[in-house]
Amino acid sequence: MLCACSQSAHRTHYTGVISHSTYKTQIDQRRINTTECQDKDDWYLDGYRVGKSFKTEKESMLTQRSQYCGYTTKSLPKSFKNMWEKGFNIGVKK
Numbered sequence: 001m002l003c004a005c006s007q008s009a010h011r012t013h014y015t016g017v018i019s020h021s022t023y024k025t026q027i028d029q030r031r032i033n034t035t036e037c038q039d040k041d042d043w044y045l046d047g048y049r050v051g052k053s054f055k056t057e058k059e060s061m062l063t064q065r066s067q068y069c070g071y072t073t074k075s076l077p078k079s080f081k082n083m084w085e086k087g088f089n090i091g092v093k094k
Contacts, residue, residue, distance in 0.1 A: 037069035040083045047084035051091025058088060
């Protein structure tokens with residue numbers, strides 16, 4: 001596995017390349033490890049990716065992302081949730 005890391009004021013972020021024999025939990029973890037919690041565009045892109053590839057897991061993926069960023073689904077700022085939903089809906093159509 002190749003790996004690089006960067007730090008922001010909120011979290012350390014890891015990005016990497018994982019082999020094709022990746023387990024689902026590793027895919028989920030890779031998705032979360034590249035998260036920019038305070039970036040609305042990143043919420044949109046994550047929603048799009050979930051809509052395109054994991055649409056049956058919509059609620060669990062949104063909950064996972066929210067918790068990683070320190071929110072519950074109820075405390076998640078509306079602007080982030082709206083961007084995530086918008087991305088999800090476009091991803092489902094593709």
